[in-house]
Amino acid sequence: MYLKKLDIETGFTFDDVLLVPAASGVEPSETEPASKFSRNIKLTIPFVSSAMDTVTESGMAIALARAGCLGVLHRNMTAEDEVEQVTLVKQADDIIEREVLTVNSQATVSDAARMMQNYSISGVPVMEGDEIIGIVSRRDLRWIASKKGDQNIRTVMTTNPITVNEDVKLEDALEVMYNNKVERLPVVSEGTKTLIGIITMQDLLEKNQYPAANRDKDGKLRVAAAVGPFDFKRAVMLDEAGADAIVADCAHGHNLNVVKSVKEMKESVSADVVAGNIATSAAAEEFGGSVDGLKVGIGPGSICTTRVVAGVGVPQVTAIASVAEVASQYDVPIIADGGIRYSGDIAKAIAAGADCVMLGSLLAGTDEAPGRVIAIKGRRYKQYRGMGSLGVMESGQSSDRYFQKKDPDMPRGIGQTKFVPEGIEGATPYVGSVESVIYQLTGGLKSAMGYTGSPDIPALKANGKFIKITAAGQIESHPHDILITDEAPNYRLKDN
Ligand code: XMP
Numbered sequence: 001m002y003l004k005k006l007d008i009e010t011g012f013t014f015d016d017v018l019l020v021p022a023a024s025g026v027e028p029s030e031t032e033p034a035s036k037f038s039r040n041i042k043l044t045i046p047f048v049s050s051a052m053d054t055v056t057e058s059g060m061a062i063a064l065a066r067a068g069c070l071g072v073l074h075r076n077m078t079a080e081d082e083v084e085q086v087t088l089v090k091q092a093d094d095i096i097e098r099e100v101l102t103v104n105s106q107a108t109v110s111d112a113a114r115m116m117q118n119y120s121i122s123g124v125p126v127m128e129g130d131e132i133i134g135i136v137s138r139r140d141l142r143w144i145a146s147k148k149g150d151q152n153i154r155t156v157m158t159t160n161p162i163t164v165n166e167d168v169k170l171e172d173a174l175e176v177m178y179n180n181k182v183e184r185l186p187v188v189s190e191g192t193k194t195l196i197g198i199i200t201m202q203d204l205l206e207k208n209q210y211p212a213a214n215r216d217k218d219g220k221l222r223v224a225a226a227v228g229p230f231d232f233k234r235a236v237m238l239d240e241a242g243a244d245a246i247v248a249d250c251a252h253g254h255n256l257n258v259v260k261s262v263k264e265m266k267e268s269v270s271a272d273v274v275a276g277n278i279a280t281s282a283a284a285e286e287f288g289g290s291v292d293g294l295k296v297g298i299g300p301g302s303i304c305t306t307r308v309v310a311g312v313g314v315p316q317v318t319a320i321a322s323v324a325e326v327a328s329q330y331d332v333p334i335i336a337d338g339g340i341r342y343s344g345d346i347a348k349a350i351a352a353g354a355d356c357v358m359l360g361s362l363l364a365g366t367d368e369a370p371g372r373v374i375a376i377k378g379r380r381y382k383q384y385r386g387m388g389s390l391g392v393m394e395s396g397q398s399s400d401r402y403f404q405k406k407d408p409d410m411p412r413g414i415g416q417t418k419f420v421p422e423g424i425e426g427a428t429p430y431v432g433s434v435e436s437v438i439y440q441l442t443g444g445l446k447s448a449m450g451y452t453g454s455p456d457i458p459a460l461k462a463n464g465k466f467i468k469i470t471a472a473g474q475i476e477s478h479p480h481d482i483l484i485t486d487e488a489p490n491y492r493l494k495d496n
């Protein structure tokens with residue numbers, strides 16, 4: 001009976017395999033890396049950030065959404081603070097200004113001119129109740145305000161101004177403005193004249209710098225937020241604040257109480273619900289089609305010690321493929337979470353069945369990650385720590401990720417804590433802006449798509465073929481027999 005237990009399958013991780021080159025009719029620059037995070041959330045680029053307190057707060061989430069990716073806010077803060085973080089992301093790039101200054105139809109030309117002067121705005125809608133009946137610009141009033149200031153505003157306004165509905169896309173709004181030679185577009189609720197907001201050319205030009213941005217139906221940047229698997233109150237608060245996805249953040253998603261709770265959570269919120277973390281087909285089957293995304297990874301992360309502390313885990317490529325085998329039958333997207341060190345690992349994760357990857361260490365050293373840059377022996381670093389590390393568990397609200405509770409009477413220090421950490425605390429090299437990291441990672445992924453003849457992500461998922469490599473093959477894969485003198489932007493030296 002026991003010997004039979006050793007009749008076992010092999011688990012593969014990124015360094016155990018390579019993608020096999022294939023006949024290709026597609027250049028890397030022509031490939032399309034768009035994918036999905038969850039059932040209703042698309043990604044222009046298939047990268048999302050880890051819900052860790054040294055990786056994702058609103059600054060990271062805004063930068064990622066602008067780049068077409070997605071940030072998952074960590075939960076090592078109060079629910080109110082996490083709601084505030086969602087709000088900051090949602091307010092960052094809304095193309096519609098919803099707090100509109102208006103004048104009513106009784107106003108005089110002087111009233112409107114004064115308002116525009118005082119608030120430094122160049123145009124104002126004229127209202128009858130909550131309906132827009134016209135619009136005036138500073139240009140319309142320039143001459144007449146000094147001569148006939150007491151004249152009613154109706155006499156100078158543009159009647160029946162061109163309006164758009166709330167679901168207008170940025171490019172469409174720009175086109176309407178160019179075609180009609182106007183600089184501001186009132187937004188009305190569909191089929192009515194009820195004013196909801198205004199879109200200005202100046203705002204659009206600023207936001208148009210991010211054509212790949214990941215936006216919701218209102219044009220606001222998308223954001224996901226982590227919650228404890230039993231924290232319904234926080235999930236509902238985040239949902240109401242506009243979070244696009246609620247990510248049930250747990251080290252063992254196949255815990256049956258977690259499965260039950262997350263399924264109930266899905267019924268309580270309108271946002272997508274992503275469950276995790278899991279690493280087997282059986283766990284994926286347990287969720288079936290009941291959630292909008294599944295996060296895969298037990299112990300592959302750079303700061304994780306779960307596999308050594310608990311002796312449990314599944315090498316990540318096998319974990320992804322095992323979950324994908326089942327999740328694909330339910331059309332549930334998969335997020336490969338942890339262990340990604342190079343862009344090549346991203347391509348391997350997708351070829352193994354992932355729809356996108358979650359990155360911790362690769363993003364923790366960027367400007368947009370929380371925390372400041374520190375210098376150690378003349379080199380620059382940023383702090384990076386596991387959410388199961390002693391520091392995090394003792395500091396806040398996420399020890400339930402590891403099914404552990406804080407003992408208020410216990411002093412801090414190794415040997416005195418009641419926590420059993422499953423992560424470490426450290427520092428990661430400072431790497432500059434997240435934009436430059438995304439650029440390199442995307443370039444690597446597109447290169448893989450070219451080598452494997454995959455025009456898009458579904459093709460890479462379906463056709464990417466693996467070959468198993470030996471320890472010698474692994475050495476051959478990295479630069480060898482050379483002293484590296486100049487660090488490449490996409491290849492971290494081992495002692496870093
Ligand atoms: P990378 O390799 O990108 O991994 O740095 C980030 C992922 O690691 C997970 N995570 C942890 N896992 N103990 C663990 O076992 C921890 O303390 C810990 N903190 C984070 C998490 O899934 C993250 O996205």
